[in-house]
Amino acid sequence: MSKTKSIVVASLMIGLGMASCNSGNIRRNPGKIYAPDMTYSVAYDAYTANPNFADSQTSRKPVDGTIARGHQLPDHLVMGDTNAYKTFTTSMRFNEDELKEGGRLFNIYCAICHGQKLDGQGPLFASGKFASMPANFKDAKYIHMPVGQMYAAAKYGKNMMGSYASQLDSKQRWQIIAYIKKFQSTNGGDAFTLGAETAKADTAKTAQASVLVVGNGGKKS
Numbered sequence: 001m002s003k004t005k006s007i008v009v010a011s012l013m014i015g016l017g018m019a020s021c022n023s024g025n026i027r028r029n030p031g032k033i034y035a036p037d038m039t040y041s042v043a044y045d046a047y048t049a050n051p052n053f054a055d056s057q058t059s060r061k062p063v064d065g066t067i068a069r070g071h072q073l074p075d076h077l078v079m080g081d082t083n084a085y086k087t088f089t090t091s092m093r094f095n096e097d098e099l100k101e102g103g104r105l106f107n108i109y110c111a112i113c114h115g116q117k118l119d120g121q122g123p124l125f126a127s128g129k130f131a132s133m134p135a136n137f138k139d140a141k142y143i144h145m146p147v148g149q150m151y152a153a154a155k156y157g158k159n160m161m162g163s164y165a166s167q168l169d170s171k172q173r174w175q176i177i178a179y180i181k182k183f184q185s186t187n188g189g190d191a192f193t194l195g196a197e198t199a200k201a202d203t204a205k206t207a208q209a210s211v212l213v214v215g216n217g218g219k220k221s
């Protein structure tokens with residue numbers, strides 16, 4: 001490179017450098033954007049006004065009747081329709097693990113009043129601080145109670161008993177009722193109909209058995 005060329009290049013670089021640090025002029029123009037539709041979203045941003053909807057909100061609620069993934073279909077029970085309660089039922093069937101889970105939920109949400117022994121003598125009632133006698137599930141009054149009526153009690157509450165709709169989804173409510181019905185079936189109630197084969201438990205057992213064989217070098221112990 002000749003001497004003159006290097007001088008030209010050097011002065012150009014100094015000039016550019018100085019121009020880039022031009023602090024005297026505040027630049028209000030961001031300059032040219034190569035692909036504006038990549039820089040700025042073509043779609044409406046979540047919180048921007050939207051002229052396509054009367055309420056101008058871009059974020060929409062799910063349409064009526066939308067069911068979140070993993071949730072059950074609505075049960076269409078109407079509060080206060082006590083005739084419908086009596087015939088209302090479910091196609092759900094529960095295996096042993098699920099009944100156990102029903103028992104766990106019962107002990108969390110219901111046993112404080114209805115008692116872990118399902119005899120209506122839960123600690124809250126027994127303490128005398130809760131005046132209304134909770135249902136004694138061993139009692140003749142409740143032993144043949146239709147499952148739908150029980151479901152309605154869990155969903156809407158009954159007199160002094162509050163609703164558990166916000167704490168328990170419909171599967172969990174049925175799980176608890178299956179737990180109560182299973183208990184009643186061995187205490188003078190009707191035959192238990194909400195049960196299923198314990199498919200899950202069996203698979204778990206088989207898997208465990210094969211692990212044991214491998215751990216034992218394939219020998220029978």
Ligand code: HEC
Pocket residue numbers: 106109110111112113114124130132133134135149150151153154158159160161162164176177
């Ligand atoms: C705060 C105390 C309390 C809790 C907790 C409670 N209950 Fe009750 N429950 C009652 C009382 C009191 C009654 C009696 C209502 C009546 O007949 O006046 C009752 C009645 C019932 C009945 C009979 C309904 C009918 O139609 O006669 C069922 C079934 C029942 N409860 C299920 C449950 C389940 C399931 C849970 C747990 C999710 C639960 N209860 C939690 C107090 C409670």
